[in-house]
Amino acid sequence: MKKTGAQILCESLIKEGVEVIFGILGGAVLPIYDTFPQYPQLRHILVRHEQGAAHAADGYARATHKAGVCIATSGPGATNLVTGIACAYMDSAPMVAITGQVPRSVIGKDAFQETDITGITIPITKHNYLVTDVAELAKTVKEAFYIAQTGRPGPVLIDIPRDVQQETTEFIYPDKVDLPGYKIISRGHPAQIKKAAKLINEAEQPVIIAGRGVIISQAYDELRELAEEAQIPVVHTLLGISSFPGNHILNLGMLGMHGTGSANMAVQNADLIIAIGMRFDDRATGNTKYFAPNARVIHIDIDPAEIGKNVLTEVPVVGDIKSVLTAMNSQIERREHVAWLSQIEQWSYEYPSQEIREGEELLPQYIVQQIYDATQGDALVVTGVGQNQMWAARYFTYIKPNSLISAGGLGPMGFELPAAMGVKVGCPEEVVWCIAGDGGFQMTIQELATITQERIAVKIAIMNNGYLGMVRQWQELFYGRRYVDTKLWNPDFVKIAEAYDIPGVRVKRREEVIPAIQKAMEYPGAFLIDFLIEPEENVYPIVPPGESLARFLELSKPEVRGGKL
Amino acid sequence: MINTKHTLVALVEDKPGVLNRIASLFRRRGFNIQSLAVGGSEHPGLSRMTIVVGGDSAQVEQVRKQLEKLINVVKVSDITEEDIVTRELALIKVKATAQTRSEIMQIVDIFRANIVDVSPSSLTIEVTGDEDKVNSLIGLLREFGVKEIARTGRIALTRGGGS
Numbered sequence: 001m002k003k004t005g006a007q008i009l010c011e012s013l014i015k016e017g018v019e020v021i022f023g024i025l026g027g028a029v030l031p032i033y034d035t036f037p038q039y040p041q042l043r044h045i046l047v048r049h050e051q052g053a054a055h056a057a058d059g060y061a062r063a064t065h066k067a068g069v070c071i072a073t074s075g076p077g078a079t080n081l082v083t084g085i086a087c088a089y090m091d092s093a094p095m096v097a098i099t100g101q102v103p104r105s106v107i108g109k110d111a112f113q114e115t116d117i118t119g120i121t122i123p124i125t126k127h128n129y130l131v132t133d134v135a136e137l138a139k140t141v142k143e144a145f146y147i148a149q150t151g152r153p154g155p156v157l158i159d160i161p162r163d164v165q166q167e168t169t170e171f172i173y174p175d176k177v178d179l180p181g182y183k184i185i186s187r188g189h190p191a192q193i194k195k196a197a198k199l200i201n202e203a204e205q206p207v208i209i210a211g212r213g214v215i216i217s218q219a220y221d222e223l224r225e226l227a228e229e230a231q232i233p234v235v236h237t238l239l240g241i242s243s244f245p246g247n248h249i250l251n252l253g254m255l256g257m258h259g260t261g262s263a264n265m266a267v268q269n270a271d272l273i274i275a276i277g278m279r280f281d282d283r284a285t286g287n288t289k290y291f292a293p294n295a296r297v298i299h300i301d302i303d304p305a306e307i308g309k310n311v312l313t314e315v316p317v318v319g320d321i322k323s324v325l326t327a328m329n330s331q332i333e334r335r336e337h338v339a340w341l342s343q344i345e346q347w348s349y350e351y352p353s354q355e356i357r358e359g360e361e362l363l364p365q366y367i368v369q370q371i372y373d374a375t376q377g378d379a380l381v382v383t384g385v386g387q388n389q390m391w392a393a394r395y396f397t398y399i400k401p402n403s404l405i406s407a408g409g410l411g412p413m414g415f416e417l418p419a420a421m422g423v424k425v426g427c428p429e430e431v432v433w434c435i436a437g438d439g440g441f442q443m444t445i446q447e448l449a450t451i452t453q454e455r456i457a458v459k460i461a462i463m464n465n466g467y468l469g470m471v472r473q474w475q476e477l478f479y480g481r482r483y484v485d486t487k488l489w490n491p492d493f494v495k496i497a498e499a500y501d502i503p504g505v506r507v508k509r510r511e512e513v514i515p516a517i518q519k520a521m522e523y524p525g526a527f528l529i530d531f532l533i534e535p536e537e538n539v540y541p542i543v544p545p546g547e548s549l550a551r552f553l554e555l556s557k558p559e560v561r562g563g564k565l
Numbered sequence: 566m567i568n569t570k571h572t573l574v575a576l577v578e579d580k581p582g583v584l585n586r587i588a589s590l591f592r593r594r595g596f597n598i599q600s601l602a603v604g605g606s607e608h609p610g611l612s613r614m615t616i617v618v619g620g621d622s623a624q625v626e627q628v629r630k631q632l633e634k635l636i637n638v639v640k641v642s643d644i645t646e647e648d649i650v651t652r653e654l655a656l657i658k659v660k661a662t663a664q665t666r667s668e669i670m671q672i673v674d675i676f677r678a679n680i681v682d683v684s685p686s687s688l689t690i691e692v693t694g695d696e697d698k699v700n701s702l703i704g705l706l707r708e709f710g711v712k713e714i715a716r717t718g719r720i721a722l723t724r725g726g727g728s
Contacts (some may be wrong), residue, residue: 119585122586122589123590126636127636130581130582147636179636180578180639181635181636181638181639181640182636183633303634304633305627305630305634307630308626308627309627
């Protein structure tokens with residue numbers, strides 16, 4: 001029996017195990033939406049803006065390790081997805097974005113709501129397709145999911161003209177893909193693994209830098225085995241948080257611009273860097289000219305193009321982290337590294353980066369710690385970008401694997417709320433805390449309607465300082481305290497939540513924090529807390545832009561300090 | 566790090582938009598294409614692209630690996646260090662009068678080039694060879710007045726039986 005393109009799309013999605021689609025409709029996807037009632041196993045979540053659909057699909061994907069699916073109409077619908085697609089691309093999240101396109105007969109004629117979305121998304125997708133023949137559709141969906149979810153994951157976009165959605169053909173779903181230009185190197189080269197193991201066995205001051213690749217590969221146990229066997233301290237990138245237990249004695253915390261003093265000092269003084277599933281982002285390395293000057297570098301990553309891109313590597317190992325570490329761990333000798341670990345302990349006293357200022361003010365670091373205490377770490381935390389993100393990254397102890405979902409590479413404000421929706425939909429049994437800033441929250445605030453309509457029980461904590469806080473911090477520290485256009489007039493967020501049928505409370509003092517968090521946890525549905533935090537609280541330490549990681553400003557001594565370089 | 570010209574040869578799927586993907590990659594990563602020639606290959610459905618890029622070895626290796634990541638790119642090799650045959654074809658339209666025509670024809674003979682079009686005021690010359698040969702011919706013809714030049718850019722294959 002012949003089926004329409006729209007039916008073929010839905011059946012292909014079901015074949016791929018898709019359960020949830022985030023989207024919003026429009027003229028060019030009407031045939032697809034018209035077939036949804038025939039496929040009740042596909043849950044469609046109606047968002048209020050396409051950016052929300054893309055971030056939600058991204059959050060869903062990161063939390064579940066399955067491709068997130070979003071759908072939008074042609075033209076503005078498709079362009080509104082762009083920020084979310086770019087975010088998934090930068091952070092290697094598997095996503096399949098489906099867009100409607102104007103009918104084939106008017107493509108290229110500047111038709112109503114026509115945009116060249118495949119052209120636009122070339123630089124921000126792993127691959128994309130314009131389907132011009134319904135006979136190609138099933139094969140295209142198969143390929144799209146395969147590409148999105150394998151190797152280094154990423155977003156794939158499928159653009160489907162409206163008339164292709166209506167055209168009919170036989171539905172045959174292919175068993176496998178034929179992609180001669182797509183190669184995945186999953187097993188590391190044995191000779192490279194041997195070389196890496198030798199360097200590790202010989203190192204006196206090794207440091208592991210764990211990135212999101214560890215989480216994508218779910219190589220938590222293998223990483224832990226390596227660290228424990230050879231007693232190697234572990235630092236992690238922002239997106240590597242929760243790849244290694246936050247309460248482990250070998251975990252020095254996050255490195256980079258807002259990393260802990262001991263993590264950054266360890267990296268700068270290491271004689272061996274073992275970089276695992278990370279890409280030497282500038283926020284992690286500081287000025288690469290001064291990065292880890294005495295270290296030899298082992299870089300393990302599934303993407304060969306990451307090797308040598310930002311930092312020279314002595315021993316590259318291209319492959320899937322889990323497979324590489326499994327092969328490597330058997331060659332690792334037991335070590336103690338007593339002198340090195342005691343030096344690091346010394347740094348952690350010298351640079352007490354986790355200290356929280358004394359005083360009566362309502363401090364965001366304290367709030368994040370209280371959320372941790374209330375959940376005992378048994379929660380998934382979703383953040384946007386900026387100060388809220390850094391406080392959430394640093395003051396919550398991530399014990400559960402893959403428990404921080406944060407927009408790292410692209411850093412779009414407004415990621416937090418829709419991504420938290422996606423995380424909660426993907427993991428309905430988990431407690432999901434969305435930690436937002438007052439600026440970012442307003443960029444995707446409309447998704448409160450989605451949360452209520454779809455009964456998505458996320459707990460929202462707004463770190464409300466009345467500023468675009470991170471930018472204000474930069475103005476304070478690097479632009480002579482000139483606060484140009486960073487002060488925000490804000491609406492009453494509790495009333496706003498109430499208007500969306502979401503209960504909330506406002507917290508102004510420390511003693512109100514714990515009761516408010518308790519109330520949020522006890523309430524069965526979504527709940528919002530508007531924390532009026534100290535307006536000019538800064539994130540410390542901070543490595544000034546262009547500096548070496550060893551030169552950072554600390555809370556107690558806000559002048560550049562640190563070791564030799 | 567020596568900044569030199571590298572010759573990359575890529576087998577790419579013959580599909581719409583592939584050239585756009587490759588050009589987009591070069592642009593957004595700040596790689597500098599000096600020439601790009603594309604045409605059919607021995608495999609049905611695949612085109613062979615010869616790309617000349619400037620940069621040190623590390624940069625060009627990064628170009629190669631980024632190109633390899635494109636789904637429509639099947640294989641990329643940097644053949645700069647290999648024993649290769651490179652050729653370029655150029656068409657050169659040069660001013661010619663009754664007085665200069667025979668002199669130009671002599672130069673054309675020396676370069677084993679061909680005259681492919683003649684008019685009362687011009688000659689169009691076809692030349693193949695490596696870039697140096699093409700450049701020297703153009704240099705000699707300049708004194709007669711070069712009106713137009715069209716060059717294909719470098720194409721290349723490795724010497725010998727292997728592929």
